[in-house]
Amino acid sequence: MGKGGERPAECDWAAAGASTSGASRAACASGASSSWQSPRRFWLEQYWRLDGVRRSSRPDASAGAGAAREAVWSSGVPFYPPSTRLWRIGGRWYDFEPFLKLHPGGAEVLRLARDRFEDSTYAFEAHHHNYAHARKVIAKYEVPAPAELLQRPEGAVVPGAGGDGGITTLPALLDDDAFYSVVRRRLAAHLRCVRCPAGGPTRECVVFFWATFAAFVGAWGLMWASGSVAAALLFGVVAAVLGAFGHNWVHQPAYRLHSYLSLDTVGFSSTGWFREHVLQHHMYTNTPWDNHFRGTEPFLVTDPTVPRHWLQAWVMPYANPLVLTFGLYGNYVDHCVNMAKGSEEWRPTKAILPLNIALVVWRWGLLRGAALTYAWTAALGLWYFTMALMNHNAEHTHDVERRNKARDWGEAQLVSSADWGVQLPFRRAWVYLWLNYHTVHHLFPRLDFSHHHAAQRILMETCAELGVRYVAADSPWEIYKQMVRSFATPRSLYKSISVYGGEI
Numbered sequence: 001m002g003k004g005g006e007r008p009a010e011c012d013w014a015a016a017g018a019s020t021s022g023a024s025r026a027a028c029a030s031g032a033s034s035s036w037q038s039p040r041r042f043w044l045e046q047y048w049r050l051d052g053v054r055r056s057s058r059p060d061a062s063a064g065a066g067a068a069r070e071a072v073w074s075s076g077v078p079f080y081p082p083s084t085r086l087w088r089i090g091g092r093w094y095d096f097e098p099f100l101k102l103h104p105g106g107a108e109v110l111r112l113a114r115d116r117f118e119d120s121t122y123a124f125e126a127h128h129h130n131y132a133h134a135r136k137v138i139a140k141y142e143v144p145a146p147a148e149l150l151q152r153p154e155g156a157v158v159p160g161a162g163g164d165g166g167i168t169t170l171p172a173l174l175d176d177d178a179f180y181s182v183v184r185r186r187l188a189a190h191l192r193c194v195r196c197p198a199g200g201p202t203r204e205c206v207v208f209f210w211a212t213f214a215a216f217v218g219a220w221g222l223m224w225a226s227g228s229v230a231a232a233l234l235f236g237v238v239a240a241v242l243g244a245f246g247h248n249w250v251h252q253p254a255y256r257l258h259s260y261l262s263l264d265t266v267g268f269s270s271t272g273w274f275r276e277h278v279l280q281h282h283m284y285t286n287t288p289w290d291n292h293f294r295g296t297e298p299f300l301v302t303d304p305t306v307p308r309h310w311l312q313a314w315v316m317p318y319a320n321p322l323v324l325t326f327g328l329y330g331n332y333v334d335h336c337v338n339m340a341k342g343s344e345e346w347r348p349t350k351a352i353l354p355l356n357i358a359l360v361v362w363r364w365g366l367l368r369g370a371a372l373t374y375a376w377t378a379a380l381g382l383w384y385f386t387m388a389l390m391n392h393n394a395e396h397t398h399d400v401e402r403r404n405k406a407r408d409w410g411e412a413q414l415v416s417s418a419d420w421g422v423q424l425p426f427r428r429a430w431v432y433l434w435l436n437y438h439t440v441h442h443l444f445p446r447l448d449f450s451h452h453h454a455a456q457r458i459l460m461e462t463c464a465e466l467g468v469r470y471v472a473a474d475s476p477w478e479i480y481k482q483m484v485r486s487f488a489t490p491r492s493l494y495k496s497i498s499v500y501g502g503e504i
């Protein structure tokens, strides 16, 4: 087994590609392989099926030539899917209705890719390391292009104050020699070699998760019973680690229950993250279509193309730690607003955070209860959101010109994500909530974070070999300083960010 995602010395990706016949999934933690047929999966799928799309109000592709369609809103971004029946991948059309039940990643994610966003190419390409095999499987579902497509209404442009964000060319499937193809093949070979072809968690990771969950429950009990601020801070720290696990699980459809246990219990939303984080932020990172792009406005501005007013330039960037202590509430309130607007469904798990607060206030009174609650949510928000914001606001991630020139989607992710501490093995990377390996996470979103250390080596070797520029900071402090400067200063003022550009 690849302990903690380490690559055994004998397991070289180049050799592994040729010797995979004996590969088995035994090395992964149990449940790492997809289990789409199990009743548990079926129940989870039903419980969590939620896409915020009101289907009945939507016209069909057959409604008439050039029929304008209404927008499907996702985290404040209007999308205009061109068909309600077919999926577009690499400029070709597919009917996956008969495949929905067969998809190892579940039916919901496929439906979302078609119904909530405009093109499925990135979602398909990014989530299957063995892309050649996945392409072979979808070939049998190809259908002729529909005669009529639902159109973007006149004047509906990609929102972007520094330019409208070009849609120049629709994405194509990459050739085998594209950077992103090479790095995916090498990762797939490595995973076969460590006998974890699906890229699920190692046993060490699963044990770590359950220990964290137990610590979360215990730390809450300690805070509730003792009423001490130290216990509240401890609870916040453990909750942040649990939230980091939640982020890991939400990318892996086979681990929906785990993502619920580690996101909804803390006050985040596993359903919202599954849609908007997995399929929006990850596919359109650092573009106006990214739901995180304007997520911290008006307090912290992360759009590199727009000017800042004086408060945003001179005060808020330096006060960012204070802002981030309220991050959990921001996330929670945003989700509730969406529920009120009808683009989110009510889930009983939404009651966990208010219940948590109510129990503490009931036990310790309003003032002390509020102080304890602020202490733990501040510790969580500060740690979690600082790391997350560092991931996409380093200097190179705001270089719009370079991003627009990226030759493929993988290269664009290199320009959009920032890393540090890339020598740390899995068991030590928790100190950065495992977000220090963010580029490999974006290149392989479905890959469990216990494999990031090994994937990082593959990434760096491939970049060096193919002459692709990759930067990782020696210290997180360097990235932190760059992030504060990015908040304060637009680094690509008035430039237009290409959402689908060139070969991306």
Ligand code: HEM
Binding pocket: 033, 034, 087, 096, 103, 104, 105, 106, 109, 110, 113, 120, 123, 124, 127, 128, 130, 133, 134, 135, 137, 138, 197, 198, 251, 252, 253, 254, 278, 446
């Ligand atoms: C339109 C988008 C997508 C299409 C057409 C698609 C299609 C496929 C196909 C054909 C396979 C079988 C591949 C094989 O056997 O090698 C597969 C496997 C899988 N897909 Fe997807 N998929 C899409 C999006 C996603 C997304 C967004 C996720 C995750 C969030 C996902 C998760 C998975 C998983 C976990 C497997 C099993 C892979 C394995 O065990 O190695 N898929 N998908």
